[in-house]
Amino acid sequence: DVKVTQSSRYLVKRTGEKVFLECVQDMDHENMFWYRQDPGLGLRLIYFSYDVKMKEKGDIPEGYSVSREKKERFSLILESASTNQTSMYLCASSLGGTGTYEQYFGPGTRLTVT
């Protein structure tokens, strides 16, 4: 079974802190994604990566950065957390290339910034 794990289920941080959210997948997938999910707004893509050290901006990259040093690990970084970044963060992975591959999601991290 594909497994995508996220470092924390719940996280509480203070405004201005640097926050790292880690995601690891064990299926050798090329593509990895970070989303945030908010009530009424649905799932929105923050960043994605199709290879090690490669990254692409999604729909809402402002205030975030990412790092992919190893194929199995994709990190989301909030350089200076703000209250409007309180959200559920979901990581996903999929096979790469030009196929129509489904995405496998982690359990999510509920981040609260106070």
Added chain:
Amino acid sequence: SQKIEQNSEALNIQEGKTATLTCNYTNYSPAYLQWYRQDPGRGPVFLLLIRENEKEKRKERLKVTFDTTLKQSLFHITASQPADSATYLCAPPNQAGTALIFGKGTTLSVSS
């Protein structure tokens, strides 16, 4: 820009009935569309994929249709059960084909 709309935020039906969820897209023509299920507090789980040249796809009690003329996909659950209660998301690819665009979802509640 491409837009995805799932018409109903919530759908309540009785056990045994068929649930029909709608996904409309505008301003482009995706080559395929995926459907996911999401339970509260969990990540979405892939259910079905349908391509533009397929009119219909089935998997057990699930059926998906794809009408490129109407720019619409319908997701049906036949003989629905309380365990089918969840949020269902449609997700076509973006215009570049590099990522999925998720609809806001329809929350289905099946009462016994």
